[in-house]
Amino acid sequence: MTNRDEYLEKFKAKLDDWNADIDKLEAKAQEAQGDIQDQIHKQLESLRETRDDAQKQYNDLQNAAADAWDVMVQGTEKAWKAWFGAFDDARSKFKSKE
Secondary structure, eight states: OOHHHHHHHHHHHHHHHHHHHHHHHHHHHTTOOHHHHHHHHHHHHHHHHHHHHHHHHHHHHHTOOHHHHHHHHHHHHHHHHHHHHHHHHHHHHHHHTO
C-alpha cells in the first residue's frame, strides 16, 4: 500500500466515524422536545456541513493527479484542524443539551 493509499484510507475511516456519530446524534435528537429539538437539529446541520466539506476534499484527493498530490495534502492538513474544531464544537454543544 502506498502512502497515498494509506492517507486516503485514514481519511475515509475518519469520515466513517463522523457519519456514525451523526447517526447516533440524530437518533438522540428524535427523543428531544420543542426548542431543544430545534437547537439539536441546528447542531446536526453544522456537523453535516463539516462532514460534507471533508467528503468533498476526500473526493478531490482521490482524483488528484500525482503532481498535485503533495500540494493538496498540505491544504487538507490545514483544513483538518478546522474540521476537527468545528465538529468537536458542534458535538459538544449537542451534548450540553442532553
